[in-house]
Amino acid sequence: MMNKLRTLFHPVFVFVGVQIAWIILMVIWINWYIQNSRDFEEFAKSIKPELFDADLNWVILLEGCFLMIVILAGVLLIFVFWGKQARLNRLQSNFVSSVSHELKSPLASIQLYLETMKLQKVSPEEAQDFVEIMLTDTERLSSLIDNIMEASGADPKGLQLHFQPVELKPFLSEVLEGHQRRFAEKGVQVHLEVQDCPPLQMDRRAMKMVFNNLIGNALRYSPDGSPFTIRVKKNGKFCDIDFIDAGMGLSEKDCKKVFGKFYRVQNKETQNIEGAGLGLYLTREIVKNHKGKIKATSEGRGKGSVFTVSLPMNGSSLESRNGI
Secondary structure, three states: OHHHHHHHOOHHHHHHHHHHHHHHHHHHHHHHHHHHHHHHHHHHHHHOHHHOOHHHHHHHHHHHHHHHHHHHHHHHHHHHHHHHHHHHHHHHHHHHHHHHHHHHHHHHHHHHHHHHHHHOOOOHHHHHHHHHHHHHHHHHHHHHHHHHHHHOOOOHHHOOOOOEEEOHHHHHHHHHHOOHHHHHHHOOEEEEEEOOOOOEEEOHHHHHHHHHHHHHHHHHOOOOOOEEEEEEEEEOOEEEEEEEEOOOOOOHHHHHHOOOOOOOOOOHHHOOOOOOOOHHHHHHHHHHHOOOEEEEEOOOOOOOEEEEEEEEOOOOOHHHHOOO
16 A cells, blocks of 8 residues: 555656646636636626727736746756756665675675685695785776776866877787786687777877776676677778677667766666676766767677777867768
């Protein structure tokens, strides 16, 4: 019974009810006004015809209708604002929950290995493995903190970038090298396909964050033993870098929303997957500041995804290519 009452008094139903009530009130009021206007017209003409001014009556009616529409518009704006605020509160709540899990998981892992090394005698080989795992966890923590710091800046769209010419093939190879342990753990088959491409003007640190986020996403959302390909090719005056995975895939709606701040794909398959909903948001902002563009495409759930980063060559901008 209580659940039914809560559903009944949900703001959406209340808003619809208010709109219906206003419309009914307007219909009743206009009908009443017209009927009384006719009676008044007949009465005025029988006494003194010059008392009746038909134009004035219609002006009053139109004024009343206009004020009623303004009130309805105000109610609509309040509802839209409430909806956006409620959505933001949900996203922030999910973000806090996700970040808490993201922080606790690597810290618990580091603590476990440190306690093991403290309380037990381990072989040099085991100690080396423990150190490598702890380093991986600290890199994961560092990456998360970097994302949070960048996203919480006063103006994340105005990131301070230092551009320099960068050769893509060695740069991508360097980035992939940092993920070798995770690739090996998941048995991921990595392929790097690079066409001859001139050096691109980019900020190494920022673009490394972009590539790390895209590779990390592919690893999180792909099954063990699946292929992963990075393909670089020329596209007119631009260089397209495709990150191709064989993971869970995306719906058409998710492809459009996945770069939103705090946004995470919500379904049963992604419930226990790590992530704070900031990586792709920051990725998009960094690419925009490089005068490029990023997009996500997928043939559907379970059919993998392709994230394409388009960066300008020779200082061209993506806007000029699209004629904007």
